[in-house]
Amino acid sequence: MALISSILALRRDARILKLPPYLSALCIIVGVVWLLVLPLNEYSRNTYVSENALLPGQVHTYFTGSEHNIFRAYRHEVAGLVDKPLEEKTQKLGDILQSSGLKVATQKYEYHSSGRTISGQNVYAILQGPRADATEAIVLIGAWTNMDGVVNHSGVALVLTLARYFKRWSLWSKDIIFLIAGDSTAGPQAWVDAYHDSHSPASIEPLSIKSGALQGAIAIDYPAGPWGHRFDKLHIVYDGVNGQLPNLDLFNTAVSIASGQMGISCTLQRMWKHDDSYQERLQTMLRGMISQGLGHASGPHSSFIPYHVDAITLQTVGDGWHDEMSLGRTVESLFRSLNNLLEHLHQSFFFYLLMQANRFVSIGTYLPSAMLIAVNFTITSIALWVQSGRPKQDPTPTSTDKIPSKTDMVAVKQDNMIALIPEASLAVIERSLFLPLAFVSSAHFLGLAPLYIFNNIPEAVLTPAFHTITALTLLLPHLTAYTLSLFHRPSRQETTLIQCLSLLLVGMFLSALATLNFSLSFLVGICAAPLTFVRPIFPPPASGGSAASSTFVAKNRIPLSLAMSALLSVVNPMVIIVGATRYWGADIVDVLVQAAEGWHVWGLWTQVVVWLVWWPAWFAGAVVVAGSVFAVPETETGKAKT
Structure with missing residues (x-):
C-alpha cells in the first residue's frame, strides 16, 4: 500500500521532469555511437549469395x-x-x-x-x-x-x-x-x-x-x-x-x-x-x-x-x-x-x-541507431505533455506544513486495497489545445509553399528565390511571435503544447521513415536534434519564486533567448543546405534544378521530408523561443498581467 502511495506521489515530484533531457541526449549519443561501431568486424559480415x-x-x-x-x-x-x-x-x-x-x-x-x-x-x-x-x-x-x-x-x-x-x-x-x-x-x-x-x-x-x-x-x-x-x-x-x-x-x-x-x-x-x-x-x-x-x-x-x-x-x-x-x-x-x-x-x-x-550490415543491425534518434523527440514530447498539465505551484510540503486532513485525501483502490493519497498530488489542470493544434497544423501546411515554389519556378529565378526564402525563413519566426503577442499572447501551457505536438510529429515521422529510407531519417534526425533541447525562457512570475533566480532570469532572459534563436538560425534547414553544398563544392542552383527534375521525372520525395517534416518542426521551435522575448510575467493564477 505504501508503494502505491509513493508511486502516485512521484507524479508531482519535480525531479521527474529533469530526467527527459538527459535521456534524449543519451539516445542521440548511443544512436551515433551505434552507427560508428558498424564497420567493426564484430558488427558487420561478409557478403554471400543466398539464391x-x-x-x-x-x-x-x-x-x-x-x-x-x-x-x-x-x-x-x-x-x-x-x-x-x-x-x-x-x-x-x-x-x-x-x-x-x-x-x-x-x-x-x-x-x-x-x-x-x-x-x-x-x-x-x-x-x-x-x-x-x-x-x-x-x-x-x-x-x-x-x-x-x-x-x-x-x-x-x-x-x-x-x-x-x-x-x-x-x-x-x-x-x-x-x-x-x-x-x-x-x-x-x-x-x-x-x-x-x-x-x-x-x-x-x-x-x-x-x-x-x-x-x-x-x-x-x-x-x-x-x-x-x-x-x-x-x-x-x-x-x-x-x-x-x-x-x-x-x-x-x-x-x-x-x-x-x-x-x-x-x-x-x-x-x-x-x-x-x-x-x-x-x-x-x-x-x-x-x-x-x-x-x-x-x-x-x-x-x-x-x-x-x-x-x-x-x-x-x-x-x-x-x-x-x-x-x-x-x-x-x-x-x-x-x-x-x-x-x-x-x-x-x-x-x-x-x-x-565484400562486406555489409543488414537492417536488423543498423536500424536501432535511427530509431534511437527518433525516440529522443518522443521522450521530450511526453515530458512536455506532462509538464503542460501540472499546476503552476507544486505542492511541496515542508517540515512546517501541517499534515493533510482526511478531507484533503483521495482514496485510490488497487487489488482490493485502498490507499489515501493527497489530492494535490493528483491534480491536473485542463489543457488548452486549440491554439497549439492550429499552429502546428498551419506550420506543416506552410511548408507546401516552398515545396511548390522550388519545384516549379524557372531556373533563371532560382537564385533570387532561394535567397529570398532563406531570409524569410530566418525572419518569419520572430514576425510570427510578435504578431501572436499582439493579438493572442500564448500562455506558458500553450507554448509548451506547441513544442510538444511538434516534437511528437517529428518522432513519429522519422520512426516510420527509418524503415523506408534509413539514411534520410538518420540525417534529418541529427540535424533536427537541437530542437529537443531548446526551451523558451519566460519572465519570473509576478509573485512567488526565489528572489535570486527571479533576478537572474529578469536580467538575462532576453540575451539568453536571442542566443537560443541564433543557435536555431544555424540549424535552419536552408542554412544547413547552403553549408552542405559549399562543403562539397556544389552549386546551389544545380542542386535545386536536380531536385526539381527528380520531383517531376523520378518521383523524388526528399523535398517532402525537408519541407513538410523537418522545416515545420524547426519553425515551431523557433517561434516558441522567439515568443519568450515578448512574454510578460504571469500571476499565480496563470493569467498574464495587463
Whole structure:
C-alpha cells in the first residue's frame, strides 16, 4: 500500500521532469555511437549469395575473338552519330539492332522542369528467348550519355555487340531487352514508366512492343572515346531513387563474377582505393548513406528499382589492362546467372549498408541507431505533455506544513486495497489545445509553399528565390511571435503544447521513415536534434519564486533567448543546405534544378521530408523561443498581467 502511495506521489515530484533531457541526449549519443561501431568486424559480415540458382561465375564465356572486331565497328558507327540529328541517330541505331534479327521500336519522351524541356528518344529491341514463353525478361541498358553528360561511346557499342552476340545463342529461358536510352535519367524513367503503363500520355509515348515481367536490369557506363580506353576497375552503382536498393544477391553476383571469374577489382561509392581499414569502411558507409538520403537517381538503373526490378550500373574507372572484352564477358556471365532464376530475387536483403564490395550490415543491425534518434523527440514530447498539465505551484510540503486532513485525501483502490493519497498530488489542470493544434497544423501546411515554389519556378529565378526564402525563413519566426503577442499572447501551457505536438510529429515521422529510407531519417534526425533541447525562457512570475533566480532570469532572459534563436538560425534547414553544398563544392542552383527534375521525372520525395517534416518542426521551435522575448510575467493564477 505504501508503494502505491509513493508511486502516485512521484507524479508531482519535480525531479521527474529533469530526467527527459538527459535521456534524449543519451539516445542521440548511443544512436551515433551505434552507427560508428558498424564497420567493426564484430558488427558487420561478409557478403554471400543466398539464391543458389544464380551460380555466379560457373559458366564458360565465349565473348571473345571475332566479337572484338564487331565491337570496334559499332564503336566507329556510334562515334559518327554524335553530331547527327536525333531522328537520324535513332534511325541508325534501330537499323543496327534490326540487322541482328531483333524486334525494334522507338519511344519519344518530354519532361518540363524548372523552365527547361528534357526531351529525347529511346531505342529498344527485344530478343525472344528460344526457351521462353514471353513471361519474363532481363534488360540491358546503354544510355547515350552517362550521368556526367559524356557520350557513352563504348557502352552503347557494347550493347549493340552483345545484342548481335546473344541472338546466336539458344539457351535463353527469358527474353532480353536491349535499351539505348536518350540519357541516363529521363530516358530510362520514361521507358520503365511506359513499360508498366504508369506514364503520362501527354509527355511519354507508349511502348509499341513489350515482353514479360522484368526480372533484372544491367546498365553499362563505358564512356571510352572513339578509339577506346582500357580500364582498371568496375565501379558498381546500386543506389536507387528515394534510397531504394536492389536485392543484395544481384550486387554480390556482379562482384563474384567480376572479381572472381574475370579478375576485375570492384569498388563502390567512388572509393577508388580501399584498404579495408576501419576509416575506409566508415567513409564508404557514410557516402552510401548520403547518397541514399538525397534519394537522387545515381544511374540508368535507378529508375527500375521503384518497380521492384533489381538493377545496377557497371561503370568503368581508372587506367588498367582490362578492355571491352573483359566487360563483355562479365555482362555475359551475369546474364547467364540471371537466366538461371526460377523466380524473382527475394532471398537476400533489400535493406543494407555496404562498407566495401565484400562486406555489409543488414537492417536488423543498423536500424536501432535511427530509431534511437527518433525516440529522443518522443521522450521530450511526453515530458512536455506532462509538464503542460501540472499546476503552476507544486505542492511541496515542508517540515512546517501541517499534515493533510482526511478531507484533503483521495482514496485510490488497487487489488482490493485502498490507499489515501493527497489530492494535490493528483491534480491536473485542463489543457488548452486549440491554439497549439492550429499552429502546428498551419506550420506543416506552410511548408507546401516552398515545396511548390522550388519545384516549379524557372531556373533563371532560382537564385533570387532561394535567397529570398532563406531570409524569410530566418525572419518569419520572430514576425510570427510578435504578431501572436499582439493579438493572442500564448500562455506558458500553450507554448509548451506547441513544442510538444511538434516534437511528437517529428518522432513519429522519422520512426516510420527509418524503415523506408534509413539514411534520410538518420540525417534529418541529427540535424533536427537541437530542437529537443531548446526551451523558451519566460519572465519570473509576478509573485512567488526565489528572489535570486527571479533576478537572474529578469536580467538575462532576453540575451539568453536571442542566443537560443541564433543557435536555431544555424540549424535552419536552408542554412544547413547552403553549408552542405559549399562543403562539397556544389552549386546551389544545380542542386535545386536536380531536385526539381527528380520531383517531376523520378518521383523524388526528399523535398517532402525537408519541407513538410523537418522545416515545420524547426519553425515551431523557433517561434516558441522567439515568443519568450515578448512574454510578460504571469500571476499565480496563470493569467498574464495587463
